[in-house]
Amino acid sequence: MAARRRVATGGGIGGGSPGVTGDRPPGEAATLVMVNVGRLVTGDPRLPAPGVVEDAALAASGDRIVYAGPASGLEVAIGPETIEVDAHGAAVIPGFVDAHTHLVWLGERSEEYALRARGASYEEIAEKGGGIRSTVAATAAGTVLELATAARARARRMLRLGTTTVEIKSGYGQSLEAELRQLRAARTLGEEVDLPEVVTTYLPLHGLPDGDRAAYLEEVLGKGLGAAASLAGFVDCFCETGAWDVDECERLLVAARAHGLRAKVHADQRSHSGGSALAARVGAISADHLDHAGDGDLRGLAKAGVTGVLLPGASMVLGGPPPPGRRLLEAGVTVALATDCNPGTCWCESMPLMVSLGVATAGLTPAEALLAATAGGAAALGLADRGRLLPGLRCDALVLATPDWLDVGYHLGANPVARVIAAGRLLLP
Numbered sequence: 010m011a012a013r014r015r016v017a018t019g020g021g022i023g024g025g026s027p028g029v030t031g032d033r034p035p036g037e038a039a040t041l042v043m044v045n046v047g048r049l050v051t052g053d054p055r056l057p058a059p060g061v062v063e064d065a066a067l068a069a070s071g072d073r074i075v076y077a078g079p080a081s082g083l084e085v086a087i088g089p090e091t092i093e094v095d096a097h098g099a100a101v102i103p104g105f106v107d108a109h110t111h112l113v114w115l116g117e118r119s120e121e122y123a124l125r126a127r128g129a130s131y132e133e134i135a136e137k138g139g140g141i142r143s144t145v146a147a148t149a150a151g152t153v154l155e156l157a158t159a160a161r162a163r164a165r166r167m168l169r170l171g172t173t174t175v176e177i178k179s180g181y182g183q184s185l186e187a188e189l190r191q192l193r194a195a196r197t198l199g200e201e202v203d204l205p206e207v208v209t210t211y212l213p214l215h216g217l218p219d220g221d222r223a224a225y226l227e228e229v230l231g232k233g234l235g236a237a238a239s240l241a242g243f244v245d246c247f248c249e250t251g252a253w254d255v256d257e258c259e260r261l262l263v264a265a266r267a268h269g270l271r272a273k274v275h276a277d278q279r280s281h282s283g284g285s286a287l288a289a290r291v292g293a294i295s296a297d298h299l300d301h302a303g304d305g306d307l308r309g310l311a312k313a314g315v316t317g318v319l320l321p322g323a324s325m326v327l328g329g330p331p332p333p334g335r336r337l338l339e340a341g342v343t344v345a346l347a348t349d350c351n352p353g354t355c356w357c358e359s360m361p362l363m364v365s366l367g368v369a370t371a372g373l374t375p376a377e378a379l380l381a382a383t384a385g386g387a388a389a390l391g392l393a394d395r396g397r398l399l400p401g402l403r404c405d406a407l408v409l410a411t412p413d414w415l416d417v418g419y420h421l422g423a424n425p426v427a428r429v430i431a432a433g434r435l436l437l438p
């Protein structure tokens with residue numbers, strides 16, 4: 010029989026004994042106990058943002074948190090299998106939830122990057138057959154193995170930077186089979202235990218196809234949605250001048266409901282093209298980019314309960330108005346920050362950098378930016394079980410290399426993450 014000892018006694022967050030949830034009976038030994046947490050960022054909405062508890066401890070049983078609160082209140086059983094982690098006074102924050110990426114691609118566009126730096130616009134490059142078209146040509150020709158291999162290296166970098174859940178879209182196929190190969194590659198990564206958990210999104214309306222766009226849309230509606238339904242949780246569209254218009258996107262998002270795919274929209278990124286209003290109208294789970302959304306659009310998102318996903322890396326690379334972080338919060342919209350990791354407008358795996366940019370360019374406070382990168386990302390993916398460090402939720406936690414959680418945004422371009430715990434398991438180092 011396992012030897013047990015109790016670690017201190019007292020109450021957890023919200024008072025009372027720490028709750029033991031899931032199918033593990035109370036009293037079963039914790040599988041992970043973390044002590045000497047200088048500042049624990051819980052995201053608890055009952056505390057001042059971002060929900061900091063000083064001199065704290067964290068414990069998990071399996072993939073669930075059973076205690077998150079003051080060290081003085083920690084009371085869990087310790088067994089021979091329990092992993093004990095000493096945070097040595099560091100800050101601990103929830104794992105990042107990167108809710109918008111295009112991680113599966115082949116080829117590269119460094120030349121275009123240099124062209125843009127000399128003044129060529131996204132639209133001008135696209136008209137010359139560059140831009141997204143070059144990524145589509147390379148990616149559509151790839152096998153699932155080739156696609157997964159390329160994306161795996163990016164996903165590993167994400168994990169090292171603290172991302173424990175990542176959303177991955179298709180969108181570089183523009184043929185039924187090529188789109189499905191991208192989703193299969195993304196799901197391959199999702200089955201690997203030493204990578205972030207993967208959520209997949211079918212993005213059939215991204216760049217325009219070479220052939221008849223109407224025929225392509227009919228094929229997506231007739232066959233694509235049904236085939237993608239077993240490989241993805243969401244459907245998405247690039248609703249933009251020069252890409253897909255509101256009517257085409259609306260047909261897709263409405264038809265997707267019958268296949269259980271919830272809507273996401275690339276909305277009002279390059280122009281005020283109606284994507285935000287569409288997202289509100291169809292009850293999308295998120296509207297993403299929003300750089301050109303008006304105040305009325307933002308009020309519409311709030312009313313419809315749509316999460317606003319800001320991609321400040323892409324906004325910075327492309328130029329244009331600042332991401333409307335402050336305006337979204339004032340309108341009452343839940344805000345998420347994400348990398349938009351993609352080969353054209355933002356090759357970046359770093360959520361810490363997005364926190365920095367969220368503060369520097371989107372008008373968010375450091376606390377709001379950190380919550381947007383964790384709980385906000387979870388909201389944009391409909392994942393109520395993560396993004397905060399509270400009993401009953403998934404134990405996705407980052408031990409920082411600093412005692413101060415503010416350093417996540419403050420230390421521009423750095424990796425503040427020392428150790429990564431995902432689903433209650435110590436993954437790094």
Ligand SMILES: [Zn+2]
Pocket residue numbers: 109110111275349
């Ligand atoms: Zn995107």
